[in-house]
Amino acid sequence: MSAQDILVVAETNQDAPADITFELLGGARELAGATGGQVVAVLLGSDGVKHAAALSAADRILVIDDPQLAAFSPDAYVAVLEHVISAEGPRAVLVGCTTIGYDVAPTLAAKLNAPVVNGCKAVAVEGDALKVTCGLCGGKILADVAVAGSPAILMTLPGSFRPSEAAGQAQVETKASPVPLQPGAVTFEQMIMPEAGDVDIMQQDVLVAIGRGIQQEGNIEMAQELAETLGGELAASRPIVDQGWLPTTRQVGKSGMIVKPKLYLALGISGAPEHQEGMSGSDVIIAVNTDPSAPIFDVAHYGVEMDLLDLVEPLVEAINAKKG
Amino acid sequence: MNIVVVVRQVPDLIEPLEIAESGTSLDFDEVSFLVNETDDHALEQALLLKEAGGGTVTVVALDCGEVDDTLYTAAAKGADKIVKIPVEDELRPPAPPAAAALFAEAVKGLQADLVLVGSSAHDELEGMLAPLLALKLQLPYVGVIRGVRAGDGSVTAFKEFPGAVMAKMNVKLPAVLGILAADQPPRYVPVSRIKAATKSTEFEEVEVAAAAAPGVTVQRMYHPAAGERAEMLEGSEEEVAAKIAEILVEKGILK
Numbered sequence: 001m002s003a004q005d006i007l008v009v010a011e012t013n014q015d016a017p018a019d020i021t022f023e024l025l026g027g028a029r030e031l032a033g034a035t036g037g038q039v040v041a042v043l044l045g046s047d048g049v050k051h052a053a054a055l056s057a058a059d060r061i062l063v064i065d066d067p068q069l070a071a072f073s074p075d076a077y078v079a080v081l082e083h084v085i086s087a088e089g090p091r092a093v094l095v096g097c098t099t100i101g102y103d104v105a106p107t108l109a110a111k112l113n114a115p116v117v118n119g120c121k122a123v124a125v126e127g128d129a130l131k132v133t134c135g136l137c138g139g140k141i142l143a144d145v146a147v148a149g150s151p152a153i154l155m156t157l158p159g160s161f162r163p164s165e166a167a168g169q170a171q172v173e174t175k176a177s178p179v180p181l182q183p184g185a186v187t188f189e190q191m192i193m194p195e196a197g198d199v200d201i202m203q204q205d206v207l208v209a210i211g212r213g214i215q216q217e218g219n220i221e222m223a224q225e226l227a228e229t230l231g232g233e234l235a236a237s238r239p240i241v242d243q244g245w246l247p248t249t250r251q252v253g254k255s256g257m258i259v260k261p262k263l264y265l266a267l268g269i270s271g272a273p274e275h276q277e278g279m280s281g282s283d284v285i286i287a288v289n290t291d292p293s294a295p296i297f298d299v300a301h302y303g304v305e306m307d308l309l310d311l312v313e314p315l316v317e318a319i320n321a322k323k324g
Numbered sequence: 325m326n327i328v329v330v331v332r333q334v335p336d337l338i339e340p341l342e343i344a345e346s347g348t349s350l351d352f353d354e355v356s357f358l359v360n361e362t363d364d365h366a367l368e369q370a371l372l373l374k375e376a377g378g379g380t381v382t383v384v385a386l387d388c389g390e391v392d393d394t395l396y397t398a399a400a401k402g403a404d405k406i407v408k409i410p411v412e413d414e415l416r417p418p419a420p421p422a423a424a425a426l427f428a429e430a431v432k433g434l435q436a437d438l439v440l441v442g443s444s445a446h447d448e449l450e451g452m453l454a455p456l457l458a459l460k461l462q463l464p465y466v467g468v469i470r471g472v473r474a475g476d477g478s479v480t481a482f483k484e485f486p487g488a489v490m491a492k493m494n495v496k497l498p499a500v501l502g503i504l505a506a507d508q509p510p511r512y513v514p515v516s517r518i519k520a521a522t523k524s525t526e527f528e529e530v531e532v533a534a535a536a537a538p539g540v541t542v543q544r545m546y547h548p549a550a551g552e553r554a555e556m557l558e559g560s561e562e563e564v565a566a567k568i569a570e571i572l573v574e575k576g577i578l579k
Contacts, residue, residue: 013486072483072491074455074466099468099485102444102502106420106451107459115540116451131543138337138446141350144544145449155451185464185496189480194488206577230578242365242505248488255468255484255504263577270337272446284575286568287554291338295548302571303554304564314565322569322578 003150004037007090009081010055011100012045017054019258020096020158025057027123027161028094032059034125035091041170042084044077046070052172057164063174068181071188074103076181082111083178085151092123092130092152097273099255101155109153116153117145119273121160130154138272139295158254158277198249199233205262206232209252209279210240213268213289213308217245222312223267229319235259237269253278267308271296325379325474325497327370328434330427330441330457331398333357333389333417337446341547348542352415357389359397362442368506369472370440371402377474379437380404384430386411386423387529393518400513400521407434408527420453427453428460429532436498438479443467443502450540454502466493467502 006028011018021041028039041058043051047070048063055061064080081104085093095105097119109116119134121142129148135157136143147154201207208227214220220234227234234250241251252259254274264282269275271287271294279285280299287300288308297303304311335341335355342351370381382405383398385391395406409430411418418426431439439461441454458465470490471482481501483491495501557567572578 014489018486075464099483102452103455103465103467106455107465109451110421110456110459117540118448118451134449135548136447136449137335137341137350140337140341140547141343142546142548143449143542144546146541146543148541185499186466187494189492189494191485192482192490192492230572238505243509251488255486256488258486263572263575284571284577285554286571293340293547297554297556298548300554302568303556304568305556306561306564310561311565314561315568318562318565318569319572319578322573 004035005090006032007093008041009095010041010043022163023161024094026164044069056168056170057166061172066177075184077104090151105155115147118155120154120156204233206230207235207261208265209235211237211269270294325437328436328439329367329370331363331385332360334360359394360445364510365506366440366503368510396521399525400517419450424456430530439500443504458500464499470505471507
């Protein structure tokens with residue numbers, strides 16, 4: 001362990017290492033190249049050992065194995081990570097902007113009296129400090145931030161670093177929790193899986209995705225007609241699901257599904273990072289939005305600056321004409 | 325149950341965001357503010373819990389970013405008490421660590437069983453308010469919550485995981501929850517009721533000491549460079565529709 005090491009907080013998702021973990025390992029590898037330190041992955045769980053081999057892009061893999069860590073608990077995670085980070089003394093800690101990262105990273109930083117930045121997209125060593133580029137305001141603004149002091153806790157946006165799954169000769173160390181863990185005030189009871197029965201949007205070739213620009217529930221019908229004309233299905237960004245207009249099974253993005261259709265037609269979706277996380281891997285992305293500065297146009301291949309409500313009907317006609 | 329809801333104003337992303345002359349922050353003179361979306365959901369969740377099981381809802385806000393309209397709206401929706409915390413700069417919202425310290429001082433005196441705050445805000449750069457507030461209050465915390473049910477001395481909170489998966493969590497009270505979405509979308513309230521609330525609502529003001537300076541330095545704030553942007557399709561609705569249909573044929577999506 002050295003003060004130049006980069007520590008990655010690894011996560012699993014539905015019994016496999018999460019995609020973000022490989023991205024953090026990729027980012028940590030770049031950063032460790034600049035600091036001259038090692039990459040250390042830390043994985044918390046009750047059966048973490050079985051996932052350790054997948055993390056061998058790290059130089060060292062530290063598995064903290066404890067029955068109390070079988071399911072996520074904010075208190076237990078913070079307590080263990082606080083101890084591990086104090087003991088390791090790394091230069092920086094990469095944590096994902098995830099449902100787990102959001103709960104633990106700010107608290108960890110405060111407990112360690114360490115600097116923390118949210119929305120990290122890139123990081124470089126600049127003298128004694130780290131220069132971190134962060135995205136905020138739904139991806140519309142970037143900030144270059146100097147982070148002095150160690151360890152810097154970097155809450156990293158998914159999609160920021162090239163994933164590293166390189167198989168190396170990483171050394172796996174399995175340890176019991178370094179701090180006594182008791183059930184705390186927040187306890188996990190059970191996982192609730194999405195209701196079966198709806199279409200699986202991850203299996204569709206064509207998705208017509210609607211966002212706030214649809215304006216009213218009554219307008220969904222025209223998007224549905226467009227989806228049917230294209231032989232596809234409807235998907236949505238989070239606000240539409242929060243309104244109860246479509247079920248959670250149709251939600252694309254951080255908290256919903258990760259989709260990679262042949263066509264992703266984004267209607268009235270601004271394209272915040274949380275949404276891009278779920279659809280940027282689509283083959284062809286066409287975005288329609290009235291706001292020319294909408295971040296969706298950064299990932300779309302084709303863009304239209306227009307009110308979707310004006311475009312959908314002519315588009316259905318044009319497609320029908322092509323189908324002859 | 326005494327529920328305290330923390331509400332923040334954030335820049336409206338629909339309006340253009342200008343950078344200040346200093347080059348290190350937004351130009352707050354030009355920013356339009358609106359209520360942070362997840363805080364609005366936190367308020368809705370509080371009102372739903374009150375309607376289901378009784379109790380009180382107290383809304384706490386910093387006097388910053390044109391917050392009064394948001395607070396009158398909260399009163400019109402059914403908040404029982406509104407507490408406003410004066411701050412030095414009424415234009416510029418404080419960073420999460422400073423905001424957490426200010427809110428914690430005000431919330432401490434309110435004997436809350438449950439504190440609800442939006443899980444995140446799009447302008448949070450130095451950490452996040454919700455977990456930092458819980459730490460300052462020395463209360464348990466769990467965030468990214470989509471729905472809460474009241475129990476006896478505890479609540480059930482549904483924490484969102486990727487893939488539309490939820491973790492059912494039991495949370496002993498008192499506690500702080502970071503709300504992503506309420507069980508129902510935030511309620512609509514007619515303008516007439518907001519106007520009435522403007523006349524009938526009195527804000528309680530709580531003076532608290534200013535918090536310490538943040539630990540990181542913004543060197544530069546800027547708009548993302550127009551890099552590999554989408555190829556924009558121009559023309560009338562019909563012309564654009566024809567171009568899209570043509571692209572779909574070219575790409576083999578439309579056969």
